[in-house]
Amino acid sequence: AQSVTQLDSQVPVFEEAPVELRCNYSSSVSVYLFWYVQYPNQGLQLLLKYLSGSTLVKGINGFEAEFNKSQTSFHLRKPSVHISDTAEYFCAVRRGDGGSQGNLIFGKGTKLSVKP
């Protein structure tokens, strides 16, 4: 079975500083990996996804993530954050060997708080 660990429940950072949100997964099969963002009182919005190919994935709002198979990690990064990036971020994993079947398994989330 797959599982996802988000190593930090809260990450405070100053505006224009870089940020990294960490995500590790465990799986005995190939996986698809996702990052979602949730702004206050809203549903989840897809930031980016890794399905195959290049291990560096670029998403919306200047975010990117790197898939590292040997480290079983998929950390999310942004070189310079804005106040508007304050939100909760969720990492998710899905089996990669069953086509598009297979449920998404979510981490517990990381709250990013950007301070002026």
Added chain:
Amino acid sequence: DVKVTQSSRYLVKRTGEKVFLECVQDMDHENMFWYRQDPGLGLRLIYFSYDVKMKEKGDIPEGYSVSREKKERFSLILESASTNQTSMYLCAWGGQGHYGYTFGSGTRLTVV
């Protein structure tokens, strides 16, 4: 793009009431999911469905049931609401070849 609509943003119900949460997607596609979201626990899968009249239990189905009479509509039912079911409920759609999910805006349910 697929649109997933949840019928209510906020609901307040009394203990013991039967509660229906509705979710509609505008694509004639298969996979729909109900999650609940609680602080510190992330998203937990309650039920999912891959087709009409088909349902499968997720990780925390106790106290819930679902109905899928039409492909576009997936309803979550709380047979007898309890205070520990106070939560944010999120519906999602994941179509064939669509490897991630599209989420609705969520329903924040308070049971008093």
